[in-house]
Amino acid sequence: MNEFSQILDSVNLGLVILDADLRVRYWNRWMESRSGIAAERIAGALLFDFFPSLKTPAFIRSCKSVLTFGNFSFFSQKLHRFLFPFRPDSSFESRFEQMQQSCTMGPLRNDDTTISALYLTVQDVTELAAYEHRLMEMNMRDGLTGAYNRRFLEKRMEEEFNRHVRYSRSLSVVMFDIDFFKKVNDSYGHLCGDLILKDIAGEIAAMIRTTDFLARYGGEEFCCLLPETDLPAAQMIAERFRSRVAEAQHIYQGQEIYVTISLGVAALTPGLSSCHALLKKADDALYEAKRSGRNRVVAC
Numbered sequence: 001m002n003e004f005s006q007i008l009d010s011v012n013l014g015l016v017i018l019d020a021d022l023r024v025r026y027w028n029r030w031m032e033s034r035s036g037i038a039a040e041r042i043a044g045a046l047l048f049d050f051f052p053s054l055k056t057p058a059f060i061r062s063c064k065s066v067l068t069f070g071n072f073s074f075f076s077q078k079l080h081r082f083l084f085p086f087r088p089d090s091s092f093e094s095r096f097e098q099m100q101q102s103c104t105m106g107p108l109r110n111d112d113t114t115i116s117a118l119y120l121t122v123q124d125v126t127e128l129a130a131y132e133h134r135l136m137e138m139n140m141r142d143g144l145t146g147a148y149n150r151r152f153l154e155k156r157m158e159e160e161f162n163r164h165v166r167y168s169r170s171l172s173v174v175m176f177d178i179d180f181f182k183k184v185n186d187s188y189g190h191l192c193g194d195l196i197l198k199d200i201a202g203e204i205a206a207m208i209r210t211t212d213f214l215a216r217y218g219g220e221e222f223c224c225l226l227p228e229t230d231l232p233a234a235q236m237i238a239e240r241f242r243s244r245v246a247e248a249q250h251i252y253q254g255q256e257i258y259v260t261i262s263l264g265v266a267a268l269t270p271g272l273s274s275c276h277a278l279l280k281k282a283d284d285a286l287y288e289a290k291r292s293g294r295n296r297v298v299a300c
Contacts (some may be wrong), residue, residue, distance in 0.1 A: 012149050014084070014122030017108065022047050026054055034086040034124075035161070051084060059083070066118045075103040088126040101134060110245060142216040144194055145201035153215035153223055154275075160227050161275040164268050169227070172234035175282040176241065176263040177221040177270040179294040184259065192219075192252040196259055200252055204241055221286075223279070231267035231299060238263045238297045260295035262286060 009029035017026035023046055027039040037050060048055040055206055062073040075083055086099040101123045108117040140152040147158075157173075164171045178200065179182070185193040197220065204224065205214050213225040224236050224241075242263055250257040266287030272278055285300035292298070 003153050013124070014120075015219065016047075016120040016122070017117055018047060018063070018120065019117050020115075022063060030138050031084075031122070034243065037086065044087045050209070053085060054083060054239065054273070062105055063118060067115055068106040069137065070109075070115055073105040075101070075105070083120075083184075084122060087125075095130060095133060096126055099124055100126040142201075145216050147201045147205065147222065148213055148215040150215060150217050152212060153217070153225065156213055157225060157275040157279070160225065161278070162269070163227075170230040170267065171278070172224065172226040172229045172231060172267040173278055173282040174224040174234060174238045174241065174263055174265050175217065175221065175279070176224075176261045176284045177219070177286065177290075179290070180263055181220040184257070188205050188252055188255070188257065192250075192257070195252055199248065200245055200259075200261070203244055203248055207240060208237075221238065223282070229267075231265065234265045234267060235297060235299050238265050238299075242297055262289040262294045263297045264289055265297060265299040 008026075009027070012030065014031040014034065015026065015028040016024065016031060020026050023044055024042045025044075027037070027042050029039075031037075032039055032194065042050055062075075065071045066073060073120070076180075077196075082098050082101040083103050084099075084101065086101075088096055088099040090108075098165045102123045104121045106119055108119055110116050120187075140148055142149045147220035160171050163169060177180065178196065181193065181196075184196060197216075201222065204222070208224060208226075211227055215223050215225070217223045226237065229237070231279060242261060245259065245261045248258070250259070264282045264287070266278055266285055268278055281300040285298045289296050289298040
């Protein structure tokens with residue numbers, strides 16, 4: 001190993017060699033720097049003595065499969081997140097507390113082809129995973145307001161509806177849109193309209209729980225999904241939305257602009273057969289709020 005150690009210590013990935021008893025025979029410099037464990041300290045020790053979290057049936061089974069049959073095992077960050085609990089590289093912003101890793105395990109054979117050890121490579125793929133998550137987030141979010149998009153809302157509503165069917169949990173929806181929004185665009189321009197859309201989405205998003213979902217349903221219309229919320233509670237929440245928006249001041253090119261919203265509220269009841277029926281009830285209630293004067297909450 002000595003003649004190759006200089007090369008193995010210079011590669012930008014972790015390399016570990018374990019004997020048949022899963023004791024560490026080699027621990028390259030990448031592993032030293034990420035773990036804070038010197039090669040001299042871990043050499044000859046059971047891997048599990050330093051990383052007890054690896055002592056799982058799945059990991060041990062993979063090791064035995066490699067040592068017995070010469071199979072290869074792959075541990076993708078998409079499935080396993082990480083094997084070794086290392087901190088991610090601090091040179092870029094990451095949503096992960098632990099380094100995301102893609103790992104490969106394979107056999108090492110003697111001259112007579114018998115398997116005497118296994119190797120394990122560890123590649124840091126945190127930046128790739130963070131990028132993929134950002135792409136997923138972009139596909140779920142409305143580009144202007146940052147609220148979820150309609151496609152995500154409909155998928156989430158289907159999931160919540162199925163959960164309601166299984167466990168009989170409460171589920172409510174608040175639909176709202178901005179009153180006379182066309183007049184805002186006509187009077188001040190679409191940039192002002194965009195500002196107001198973003199402001200309102202931000203105001204409402206700051207008021208809801210982490211378990212709730214605010215989505216831009218289309219144009220100036222929004223929908224807020226409220227799991228574990230019955231109709232009276234959803235009405236109170238909708239009234240807080242209405243009051244907050246009515247009081248909010250929007251500044252555009254030095255001008256103060258005020259807008260209001262109309263809201264329709266509906267909750268799942270035994271007679272509703274689908275989440276689309278729930279949305280229809282909320283939409284009907286919203287239409288009634290607008291028909292009866294705007295800047296008000298109507299519950300179906």
